[in-house]
Amino acid sequence: MKFLLEIQSEEIPAxxxxxxxxxxxxxxxxxxxxxxLAHGAVTADATPRRLWLIADxxxxxxxxxxxxxKGPAATAPxxxxxxxLKKTGLTRDQLEERETPKGIVLFAVMLREGRTAADILxxxxxxxxxxxxxxxxxxxxxxxxSTAALRWVRPLxxxxxxxxxxxxxxxxxxxxxxxxxxxxxxxxxDPISITSAASYADQLRAAHxxxxxxxxxxxxxxxxxxxxxxxxxxxxPDQGLVAENAGLTEWPVPLLGRFDPDFLSVPREVIxxxxxxxxxxxxxxxxxxxxxxxxxxxxxxEATDGxxxxxxxxxxxxxxxxxxxxxxxxxxxxxxxxxxxxxxLPKLSDIVFHEKLGTLADKVERVAALAxxxxxxxxxxxxxxxxxxxxxxAKADLVSATVGEFPEVQGLIGRxxxxxxxxxxxxxxAIRDHxxxxxxxxxxxxxPVSVAVALADKLDTxxxxxxxxxxxxxxxxxxxxxxxxxxxxxQLLASIKTGFRWLAVLGFSADLYRGQSMTAEQEAVVLxxxxxxxxxxxxxxxGRPDLVDAVRAVxxxxxxxxxxxxxKALQAFVETEDGANLLAGYKRAANILKAxxxxxxxxxxxxxxGEGSEAALADALDSALPQAQAAVADERFTDAMAxxxxxxxxxxxxxxxxMVNDPDPAIRAxxxxxxxxxxxxxxxxxxxxxxxx
Amino acid sequence: xxKPLSFQSMILALQSxxxxxxxxxxxxxxxxxxxxxxxxxxxxxxxxxxxxxxxxVQPSRRPSDGRYGExxxxxxxYYQFQxxxxxxxxxxxxxxxxxxxxxxxxxxxHDIRFVEDDWESPxxxxxxxxxxxxxxxxxxxxxxxxxxxxxxDCAPVAGELTYGLERLAMYIQGVESIYDLAYNDAxxxxxxxxxxxxxxxxxxNFEAANTERLxxxxxxxxEECRALAARGLPLPAYDQxxxxxxxxxxxxxxxxxxxxxxxxxxxxxxxxxxxxxxxWVEQVK
Numbered sequence: 001m002k003f004l005l006e007i008q009s010e011e012i013p014a015x016x017x018x019x020x021x022x023x024x025x026x027x028x029x030x031x032x033x034x035x036x037l038a039h040g041a042v043t044a045d046a047t048p049r050r051l052w053l054i055a056d057x058x059x060x061x062x063x064x065x066x067x068x069x070k071g072p073a074a075t076a077p078x079x080x081x082x083x084x085l086k087k088t089g090l091t092r093d094q095l096e097e098r099e100t101p102k103g104i105v106l107f108a109v110m111l112r113e114g115r116t117a118a119d120i121l122x123x124x125x126x127x128x129x130x131x132x133x134x135x136x137x138x139x140x141x142x143x144x145x146s147t148a149a150l151r152w153v154r155p156l157x158x159x160x161x162x163x164x165x166x167x168x169x170x171x172x173x174x175x176x177x178x179x180x181x182x183x184x185x186x187x188x189x190d191p192i193s194i195t196s197a198a199s200y201a202d203q204l205r206a207a208h209x210x211x212x213x214x215x216x217x218x219x220x221x222x223x224x225x226x227x228x229x230x231x232x233x234x235x236x237p238d239q240g241l242v243a244e245n246a247g248l249t250e251w252p253v254p255l256l257g258r259f260d261p262d263f264l265s266v267p268r269e270v271i272x273x274x275x276x277x278x279x280x281x282x283x284x285x286x287x288x289x290x291x292x293x294x295x296x297x298x299x300x301x302e303a304t305d306g307x308x309x310x311x312x313x314x315x316x317x318x319x320x321x322x323x324x325x326x327x328x329x330x331x332x333x334x335x336x337x338x339x340x341x342x343x344x345l346p347k348l349s350d351i352v353f354h355e356k357l358g359t360l361a362d363k364v365e366r367v368a369a370l371a372x373x374x375x376x377x378x379x380x381x382x383x384x385x386x387x388x389x390x391x392x393x394a395k396a397d398l399v400s401a402t403v404g405e406f407p408e409v410q411g412l413i414g415r416x417x418x419x420x421x422x423x424x425x426x427x428x429x430a431i432r433d434h435x436x437x438x439x440x441x442x443x444x445x446x447x448p449v450s451v452a453v454a455l456a457d458k459l460d461t462x463x464x465x466x467x468x469x470x471x472x473x474x475x476x477x478x479x480x481x482x483x484x485x486x487x488x489x490x491q492l493l494a495s496i497k498t499g500f501r502w503l504a505v506l507g508f509s510a511d512l513y514r515g516q517s518m519t520a521e522q523e524a525v526v527l528x529x530x531x532x533x534x535x536x537x538x539x540x541x542x543g544r545p546d547l548v549d550a551v552r553a554v555x556x557x558x559x560x561x562x563x564x565x566x567x568k569a570l571q572a573f574v575e576t577e578d579g580a581n582l583l584a585g586y587k588r589a590a591n592i593l594k595a596x597x598x599x600x601x602x603x604x605x606x607x608x609x610g611e612g613s614e615a616a617l618a619d620a621l622d623s624a625l626p627q628a629q630a631a632v633a634d635e636r637f638t639d640a641m642a643x644x645x646x647x648x649x650x651x652x653x654x655x656x657x658x659m660v661n662d663p664d665p666a667i668r669a670x671x672x673x674x675x676x677x678x679x680x681x682x683x684x685x686x687x688x689x690x691x692x693x
Numbered sequence: 694x695x696k697p698l699s700f701q702s703m704i705l706a707l708q709s710x711x712x713x714x715x716x717x718x719x720x721x722x723x724x725x726x727x728x729x730x731x732x733x734x735x736x737x738x739x740x741x742x743x744x745x746x747x748x749x750v751q752p753s754r755r756p757s758d759g760r761y762g763e764x765x766x767x768x769x770x771y772y773q774f775q776x777x778x779x780x781x782x783x784x785x786x787x788x789x790x791x792x793x794x795x796x797x798x799x800x801x802x803h804d805i806r807f808v809e810d811d812w813e814s815p816x817x818x819x820x821x822x823x824x825x826x827x828x829x830x831x832x833x834x835x836x837x838x839x840x841x842x843x844x845x846d847c848a849p850v851a852g853e854l855t856y857g858l859e860r861l862a863m864y865i866q867g868v869e870s871i872y873d874l875a876y877n878d879a880x881x882x883x884x885x886x887x888x889x890x891x892x893x894x895x896x897x898n899f900e901a902a903n904t905e906r907l908x909x910x911x912x913x914x915x916e917e918c919r920a921l922a923a924r925g926l927p928l929p930a931y932d933q934x935x936x937x938x939x940x941x942x943x944x945x946x947x948x949x950x951x952x953x954x955x956x957x958x959x960x961x962x963x964x965x966x967x968x969x970x971x972x973w974v975e976q977v978k
Binding site: 010014138139140146185186279300304305313 | 784804807821824830838869
């Protein structure tokens, strides 16, 4: 049998529809599983005005089952037996008495008869609806006099529940199920009676409702592209916008509109943003890839005039919005032409960055000094003057009219304004890029001036919140996005590949906060936080966060380029056969040493190196140890690994031929000491105990 | 299509439509407010168990939005048409669409859309869920199911509709500037009626208002509000809270309230509204 559930409501927010359909499916499948009712494929989806689900091959009834519950002994006190009867809902004579090794014990055998699908579904539907979890839900109507009223995302207006062609009768907070639904508001305003679960999709299609969100999306994407091509243009693809428009329409009809080409003097990003965010329009480009003065909107009906009035209305709305945008942009252009970007800077003193960290103007001064320092100290190969200038101007656009209206284009507008008044391109790019990377997956700037400013900005934020404001992230709370700042800083460091001593810069950065200094403890906290973020990055990069722990355990590393080199060398090594075997040997040695701590040899070790494999390992250590130490000291990690690799054969040979726990305690002590030397030699390079596998 | 409705005819059509739905047709509240929601017929009447259906035009003042009459889309004084239905009736969307028909919007040629927009008023301590209603991509109404007002759960929930009258009229009449709207069918434009007001009030809001006195007024009305609430007179007390809100808006337009202070002032107004509503709820339950 085929089952249909449709939950009608007033317009469901587009962004919630996909997750709601998924939840409906999960709740339905769980409910049927709990009831033991078999079913085939389940499809769930949504339109703005309904969530729906169709289950194929629903069994006519659930299988019967028997459940046995063991109770107290037959001789147990009456109280215990009564309790058991209460729990099971049976009477004393319904209990079975069974012989067990512990005497006669009472058992409740509860037979559950199979139930019909209609019964099970009639019970499941109200549970699914009342248990549903929306990101935000509400009460409505007369029922809302009680705060215990049914909550839904918007007023729930009807429920269709059909098993093949029969209504599954149930009721949710007084609302009965039925077969009546609604079609398109304009094209099919009258109620529709659904004949059967199988005819649902076709009946709604006839009523101008496409119940499949995938089909609506496909129509939007295809038709929008066709309209663009017919106009000699190309659609700028935007899957998010396709999905959003599919969530706003039951019968999507893309339409092409145009705007006055004069508006193209406004930065492209602002135009696209206002079209996309405010109006949900698709942007188009011309053959050369430039933004075209046209858009595609998606209407929810086939208008009687072919959409002319709708296009006209949308064109007027966009024109008003673009007039506003152009007004702001021209105002900003005039302002920078008269006073430069510096003209905006005094207003930054009115914006509080954080109450404990001063205004944005204060931050800008600190970041400029820090960016200069990063260049002068050689950490970033950019011109110090350029970096400082870019840093000083980087936040100027925050008080521009355009960014005031369109906050998302911060940085971008600063760059356009900088270029318009002839600022150096490297400075302009740094203004745009200094917020980057704004998260994993975002572009990481590589132009030196941009790197200097972006890094200085993030460093200043980290030092400020950790050391000055004392507001590190706690648990899952990171209100100042310090994790993101740290990850961004690390990605920037990776891109410049120059040794950068974190500890050296922390003190300088703190000093910029009106002569604050950092305690060694604070420095360690920041460094630890950074190293933890490094571990996250490395985990995403190679899946081996354990290697970062192995390296950091050996000693504090405040140069992440160096840390990267060490981790890379270690990873390359443990992935070789030598490395894997040495790791195995190390673990064996470490286990033996650990066990020996509980049972230390009573005698001091005898002298000498022993013989055969034991002597060979001692010799190998004599030669490898200084090599590894020297390589580590010179930061030649691949060489250090090579020195360790030379131990693999002797270690294997030792474990093959030598019994560590010799009956003679003095010999045992000598062998344990040898293993300890081996372990310590390895630890000079990395703490292998932290390596997994 | 017949001749589009003038500004005043559109208002009459909306009043007549909602009056026929059982709404009390109120006249505007006689105090300066920032939006139709501030009218006690919405704010206070949305609290408590009594059923209540009303509609009214409310002149709304947003001092910071003044543009000296030079911007075709922005005004410091404009009109909202407000409908409040408590409890929200079944198929409120259908009723709303009927009102669009009543003012001559042909829904077979125009694209009406309900786009998620959850409403929140920090000053009123209120929130609700709903939509902004789009007609061919333009927002023409706010549609909200009130869930809480002044920190109290709404039981029952009211449905609130707010039409931006100038914008709607510009759309219906197809004009590009508010000032070009036909106010009536006898040749009077919106500009004829209101241009001078915009010019003079922009100058008042941004330049001339005496901020020292406004701060003093804010203190005075706050004290009066609390005193009246304490005497069990929530309606007069609420008037004082409304005044506090408008005084804050004026001070804000004059640029004498810093970003940091802004939140504190909004909090003070919210506390006044809350104090009033606590008394109101107690009296009407």
